[in-house]
Amino acid sequence: MPLIRLEAGGAVTAAQDWEWPDAEAALPAQGRVVLGIERYLAALPEAADGLVMGVQLVPEDDPARLAAHVETLDLIAIAFPRYTDGRGFSQAQLLRRRYGYRGELRATGHVLRDQVGFMARCGFDSFETSRAGLDEVCAALGEYRLAYQGAADRLRPIPARRHDDVSETRNG
């Protein structure tokens, strides 16, 4: 599955850098593994020092349960089992804006080219999908110059920009 990561000014393809162990498989003593939220929370107290854990959220999961761990997490993946299921957009905004998560936020699953713009605004910075290639993601990200709302990205919302003085506007 291709992995696309946003970087300043664009996007690049990246190598898969995490393992996604089966639910039944024993946890390794080291490496980087992505776990479901229950398993992650259960494993936290006794995980080996050499093991780095990321979390995969499904739409039903409450991201508030990760609030106490955002400083230590390097990866939170949010699953989109169907593109029509938009719960992951709210999970992402909550993680970024309410709980202050600053690590990698990855959208996985049924992610369409025409959704990545909104996803980037909600704070996703990587995409693991068979539905959109690098060129498509780059094209999609360039489609809108502006936005009316504040969101997890740094885009200054139009209502505020309208009343910036000139020097502030220049700084973006």
Next chain:
Amino acid sequence: MYRYDEFDRAMVEDRVAEFAGQVARRLSGELKEDEFKPLRLMNGVYLQLHAYMLRVAIPYGQLSGRQLRRLAEIARRWDRGYGHFTTRQNIQFNWIALADIPDVLRALADVEMHAIQTSGNCIRNVTTDHFAGAAGDEIEDPRPWCEIIRQWSTFHPEFSFLPRKFKIAVTASPEDRAAVQVHDIGLHMVAGPDGETGFAVYVGGGQGRTPHVAPLIRPFVAKAELLDYLEAVMRVYNRHGRRDNKYKARIKILVSELGTEAFTREVDAEFAAQREGEKIALPAAEEARIAAYFTPPELTARESSPVHEGRLSGDPAYARWARNNVRPHRVSGHGMVTVSLKPVGGIPGDATDAEMEVVAGLAERYGHDDVRVSHEQNLILPQVALDDLPAVFDGLAVAGLATPNNGLIGDMICCPGLDYCNLANTRSIPVAQDISNAFSDPDLAEEIGELKIKMSGCINACGHHHVGHIGLLGVDRKGEEAYQISVGGRGDELAAIGQILGPALPREAVVPAIESLVRRYMQLRRGPDDRFIDVLGRVGHQPFKEAVYATDPA
């Protein structure tokens, strides 16, 4: 009215370019129809029975003459010479070729219009009172807040893949002409504890197959907190609304399954949890900037209008029209004119290109360039001096647009039905036409008085039958068209869902049944001011049920 600045223009231009790209990918075969579907739906493009249909947004129902002329041009150039004004204060074009849609969107963008979010599971066009800014009973003009909501909801990154579509309506008068309590969110502007204006918030109303009147979840939200509170409602819905069943996915189901109290607690908790950096904090200067666009035209109050009064006494046709289709404006000596799109035997809400141009011309000449689309599928000229009323009437009459039936039995709401729509069970339009013809005598219609008939060709209730004084729902009964009749619905500040009278009637029994209902009402009423809906409230459904089923025991 609101005008785009460079930011609004950039948003719409980017949308046109994006959609043009999507259409190109579809036409080249790169996108399959099922992949294209969610993209076109976000832009108001439906695949109907015979062709693609394009629904164009008319934010809160307001148009300038220039915009209405542009809609006429689109109807002429790319459609078959007409458009259909909807209960969402929008317009639909039924015969547009997919390849032409990017050009149509460019033509719309030229006049600051678009088709953004007129379909799809996102926040739809916000609607309001068609007399906003002109009505004497409003506490404040609701349109600036409609525009603020329009901008906030446009391409909202978090709320564009909701469980289901989402409709917000705003009103600012005690008499609710925007049916806010049958919307996903209804905002009723009210005076707060310190006298400042804010919003009573109703959530979870709607029609469709499970109609609900929205409960009040917060009696007062200050203006400065409105968008944050809306975000809280939307987030609770986006996270917890049902996604397992399309028919249970609207917010009304979430509210009713959780219960109003539990739902309200969820929203309040989400609202309270918002951190400073999450707050929208609309700059006061921005609120003022938007409000300034809605400064009312300078109208001079006049105690009398000899021109108008002279015509009233000498011309009964004019007098009848003025009596029914003109309501007093906030400024004396002026009126709010309803241009009926319900000619006898016509298709409710349809207007030809030529008709649109007539209305646009009258608005430009006599109406301060202000036209509204009402959710009852009429056009409104809300700012007309009584001195100019005879000229407006003459202009409308020549074009066949002076049907004097506003609020009367002929002023029906009707969905497009099986003539256009692939969801419909029945052909609702011909039934509406039959009812209209049966009550074509204007004396009779006036004698009957206010009576709102609303008709839907299927259970999705686009024709608002649940809130009709008389509601008609088309159903399929073993391959035959049949109609279920309900009475007692209303979409105003006393919102109520109509009660079904009995088994569905065959199509040919509908007009006789309406006639029976009207006859019984006339027998029961205490006088001409005792409206159908009032009588029903007093005597209940039984006499009406007997009236219908005694004449047709089927």
